[in-house]
Amino acid sequence: QKEVEQNSGPLSVPEGAIASLNCTYSDRGSQSFFWYRQYSGKSPELIMSIYSNGDKEDGRFTAQLNKASQYVSLLIRDSQPSDSATYLCAVNAAAGNKLTFGGGTRVLVKP
Amino acid sequence: EPEVTQTPSHQVTQMGQEVILRCVPISNHLYFYWYRQILGQKVEFLVSFYNNEISEKSEIFDDQFSVERPDGSNFTLKIRSTKLEDSAMYFCASSRQLNEKLFFGSGTQLSVL
Numbered sequence: 001q002k003e004v005e006q007n008s009g010p011l012s013v014p015e016g017a018i019a020s021l022n023c024t025y026s027d028r029g030s031q032s033f034f035w036y037r038q039y040s041g042k043s044p045e046l047i048m049s050i051y052s053n054g055d056k057e058d059g060r061f062t063a064q065l066n067k068a069s070q071y072v073s074l075l076i077r078d079s080q081p082s083d084s085a086t087y088l089c090a091v092n093a094a095a096g097n098k099l100t101f102g103g104g105t106r107v108l109v110k111p
Numbered sequence: 112e113p114e115v116t117q118t119p120s121h122q123v124t125q126m127g128q129e130v131i132l133r134c135v136p137i138s139n140h141l142y143f144y145w146y147r148q149i150l151g152q153k154v155e156f157l158v159s160f161y162n163n164e165i166s167e168k169s170e171i172f173d174d175q176f177s178v179e180r181p182d183g184s185n186f187t188l189k190i191r192s193t194k195l196e197d198s199a200m201y202f203c204a205s206s207r208q209l210n211e212k213l214f215f216g217s218g219t220q221l222s223v224l
Contacts, residue, residue, distance in 0.1 A: 032211075034212060034213075042217070043200075043202055043216060044202070044215050046213070046214065049211075049212045097142060097159045097161070097166055097167055097209050098144070098156040098159055098169070099154075099213060100156065101153050103152075103153050104153075
């Protein structure tokens, strides 16, 4: 069973601070990694994709991938109350074409 | 900005009835998917579809489920003989290529009574 694990939270951060989210995955052959944001009752919205080891920055978001450690993370800088949501880590396995989602980390940004 | 559209947004049905959930993927995308999310649980993969056939399906996607691309734009999920445990949010998604990012529709909330 290929698993994607996340701390469920809630992760509470003050406005303007950095939120750090972590995700581990079990399938060593995984090739594509994604972070989605999901507001309550809404669909997942893509924030970041990362395919190779290292960091990838997009605005206030930075994704980090370490395939040797089977670990992917997301940093949210200058957190805003509108960033309060559940962040889903999703991994695409080497074989096949499906995303396996983690359970999500709930983030609360307090003004 | 192109988006995946799903209809209806809410569907209420009686146990044992058949439902069809509809999706219009992004027009230049080649891969189509259905996922579901039971309230409070993970987003779960159901099926992927490419070149007019199923490319992969999960254990959830048994004979009760079927997918179809009846024309050049629509992509449907049929659930036969619905059960109480089929109650969930069903998301359609599409991607341009294999292993590329998926774009999700707004979902259909299915309630089986």
